[in-house]
Amino acid sequence: MPTSWADSVSAAENLAAARPRSSYVPPHLRNRPPSTDPPAQVSYAGHAASAQDQSGYGGPNVGGSRWSGPRNDFRSGYGGGGGRGSGGGWNNRTGGWDRGRDREANPFADDDAEPFVEPENSGINFDAYEDIPVETSGDNVPPPVNTFVEIDLGEAVNLNIRRCKYVKPTPVQKHAIPIALAGRDLMACAQTGSGKTAAFCFPIISGIMRGQFPRPPRPRVAFPLALILSPTRELSCQIHDEAKKFAYQTGVRVVVAYGGAPINQQLRELERGVHILVATPGRLVDLLERARVSLQMIRYLALDEADRMLDMGFEPQIRKIVQQMDMPPPGVRQTMLFSATFPKEIQRLALDFLSSYIFLAVGRVGSSTDLIVQRVEYVQETDKRSHLMDLLHAQRANGSHGKQALTLVFVETKKGADSLEHWLCMNGFPATAIHGDRTQQEREYALRSFKTGNTPILVATDVAARGLDIPHVAHVVNFDIPNDIDDYVHRIGRTGRAGKSGLATAFFNENNSSVARSLADLMQEANQEVPAWLSRYAARSSHGGSKNRRGGNRFGGRDFRKDSSFNRGGVTDYYGVANMSSGYGAPGGYATPYSGAGVTSAWD
Numbered sequence: 001m002p003t004s005w006a007d008s009v010s011a012a013e014n015l016a017a018a019r020p021r022s023s024y025v026p027p028h029l030r031n032r033p034p035s036t037d038p039p040a041q042v043s044y045a046g047h048a049a050s051a052q053d054q055s056g057y058g059g060p061n062v063g064g065s066r067w068s069g070p071r072n073d074f075r076s077g078y079g080g081g082g083g084r085g086s087g088g089g090w091n092n093r094t095g096g097w098d099r100g101r102d103r104e105a106n107p108f109a110d111d112d113a114e115p116f117v118e119p120e121n122s123g124i125n126f127d128a129y130e131d132i133p134v135e136t137s138g139d140n141v142p143p144p145v146n147t148f149v150e151i152d153l154g155e156a157v158n159l160n161i162r163r164c165k166y167v168k169p170t171p172v173q174k175h176a177i178p179i180a181l182a183g184r185d186l187m188a189c190a191q192t193g194s195g196k197t198a199a200f201c202f203p204i205i206s207g208i209m210r211g212q213f214p215r216p217p218r219p220r221v222a223f224p225l226a227l228i229l230s231p232t233r234e235l236s237c238q239i240h241d242e243a244k245k246f247a248y249q250t251g252v253r254v255v256v257a258y259g260g261a262p263i264n265q266q267l268r269e270l271e272r273g274v275h276i277l278v279a280t281p282g283r284l285v286d287l288l289e290r291a292r293v294s295l296q297m298i299r300y301l302a303l304d305e306a307d308r309m310l311d312m313g314f315e316p317q318i319r320k321i322v323q324q325m326d327m328p329p330p331g332v333r334q335t336m337l338f339s340a341t342f343p344k345e346i347q348r349l350a351l352d353f354l355s356s357y358i359f360l361a362v363g364r365v366g367s368s369t370d371l372i373v374q375r376v377e378y379v380q381e382t383d384k385r386s387h388l389m390d391l392l393h394a395q396r397a398n399g400s401h402g403k404q405a406l407t408l409v410f411v412e413t414k415k416g417a418d419s420l421e422h423w424l425c426m427n428g429f430p431a432t433a434i435h436g437d438r439t440q441q442e443r444e445y446a447l448r449s450f451k452t453g454n455t456p457i458l459v460a461t462d463v464a465a466r467g468l469d470i471p472h473v474a475h476v477v478n479f480d481i482p483n484d485i486d487d488y489v490h491r492i493g494r495t496g497r498a499g500k501s502g503l504a505t506a507f508f509n510e511n512n513s514s515v516a517r518s519l520a521d522l523m524q525e526a527n528q529e530v531p532a533w534l535s536r537y538a539a540r541s542s543h544g545g546s547k548n549r550r551g552g553n554r555f556g557g558r559d560f561r562k563d564s565s566f567n568r569g570g571v572t573d574y575y576g577v578a579n580m581s582s583g584y585g586a587p588g589g590y591a592t593p594y595s596g597a598g599v600t601s602a603w604d
């Protein structure tokens with residue numbers, strides 16, 4: 001197990017050396033002689049080399065010891081010979097990288113105009129999270145805090161926290177922020193709507209404000225210091241909006257890049273300088289291949305919805321971005337993975353991206369919050385529409401949520417979404433739809449129309465299942481129940497957020513029997529009433545071998561490193577994770593190596 005920074009770097013280096021090298025060389029690194037010279041941080045920070053002067057640029061040595069040089073610059077202050085006020089760092093206002101700061105639009109301006117804004121973002125029942133069980137594992141876990149005041153995030157960030165009307169940290173923030181501020185890698189699992197975005201944004205912003213960073217070595221290429229990846233365009237936009245609030249008037253510049261939107265505008269934003277890049281994987285790969293973004297200076301990597309990012313759909317792109325371009329390896333960069341669900345096989349995969357990490361579970365891994373009242377109703381396929389109409393009528397009639405009560409209806413297919421939207425509209429229910437076959441403009445319009453309450457019913461595929469924080473979603477209807485219980489957890493998590501209560505109704509029939517057991521277990525765990533007929537289905541599917549994605553181990557250990565199978569895999573070091581690939585095939589090669597250059601996700 002690495003005992004010091006130097007050890008951890010050398011462990012990471014050995015690992016990198018052991019891995020089969022990618023033959024892919026990003027365009028901006030081509031035609032450069034392989035060099036064992038260190039990256040020229042000293043030059044940048046010491047301003048011996050200007051942004052125009054590339055002659056001293058050692059660049060990452062793709063084939064050699066990229067990190068053999070001044071590693072200290074990545075871990076201990078990034079200063080090289082520079083430093084605050086030396087004229088060469090990122091924080092130097094004459095350096096040109098934060099020249100947009102004075103023109104920064106007020107990201108809180110819309111909040112005041114927002115009709116639903118509450119005086120304090122404490123929610124109806126924010127204390128509901130207080131007695132939630134918390135588990136941490138790993139070496140030397142930093143202790144949690146109870147208040148924002150205890151965390152030294154800096155005055156500017158503290159002011160923004162007040163502007164956000166956050167009174168106290170949520171449980172995941174209490175634990176995750178001190179861990180992240182201590183520079184530790186983190187795998188954090190906490191329930192939907194419990195404030196994970198701020199939990200990774202605050203430490204990143206604060207770290208960038210405090211750090212001394214070398215000057216970006218080349219003009220027209222963006223060199224972000226932090227990368228936040230998320231699976232959907234809408235979620236990336238939302239994280240960008242949140243991060244801009246948290247970073248307001250700190251000098252930290254946040255830029256978003258996502259597919260489906262004109263790339264030129266995003267390129268212009270990137271050219272103005274970027275400290276934190278929020279991106280969807282497909283668009284980022286595009287920018288990397290165009291050599292308009294370099295990951296060479298990445299100090300922080302956050303994967304939101306990390307289990308989704310590492311599952312089969314995204315894994316090749318994530319490996320390409322994180323392992324096959326010029327991003328510093330684990331142990332040099334700080335990596336944080338967040339989600340409400342973390343199946344064990346994904347935890348195992350994640351080892352490739354982490355170094356000596358802390359595992360944090362707030363509530364049980366993959367559980368839903370008991371702020372959401374869950375109902376399951378037996379509805380035949382052919383009766384689903386009329387049943388939905390009954391629910392919508394009842395919701396309208398009881399009027400308890402007033403005009404603005406929003407209903408999100410999840411269906412399995414894009415075609416199904418189109419057809420249900422059409423049917424609802426024909427029957428007098430103002431509905432819109434969002435799915436992967438709609439243009440980005442249509443997607444954004446639908447979401448806006450839903451959020452403002454103009455169209456209070458949104459029919460959606462799983463593209464809207466994760467991360468979206470839409471206030472006043474009173475009811476989530478699973479018109480089609482997903483095959484994977486984790487998707488169900490994320491879908492219903494669009495309601496019952498930030499301490500508020502919500503309602504989720506699922507239409508169950510024979511077609512869903514494979515998920516009966518995990519659904520019944522999940523409901524029971526969240527103190528929900530499980531109908532007797534569902535328990536019978538669950539019992540039947542247990543005998544019949546219903547496939548539980550969590551391998552039947554769902555309610556056992558949460559940090560998979562505690563599993564005996566993990567040790568049998570040859571890894572004796574529980575938490576050092578020095579031997580990251582043991583038991584999982586060739587180093588770095590758990591899954592098929594990246595083979596689909598230019599592959600873009602349908603979601604992206």
Ligand SMILES: Nc1ncnc2c1ncn2[C@@H]1O[C@H](COP(=O)(O)OP(=O)(O)OP(=O)(O)O)[C@@H](O)[C@H]1O
Pocket residue numbers: 121122165166167168169170173190191192193194195196197198339340466467468469493497498
């Ligand atoms: N400390 C806090 N006090 C009050 N509200 C908060 C606090 N932290 C976050 N929130 C609010 O809680 C809501 C949910 O936060 P966020 O979207 O980060 O949840 P999440 O855990 O990422 O959810 P998901 O798993 O669905 O992605 C947001 O509206 C956010 O502004």
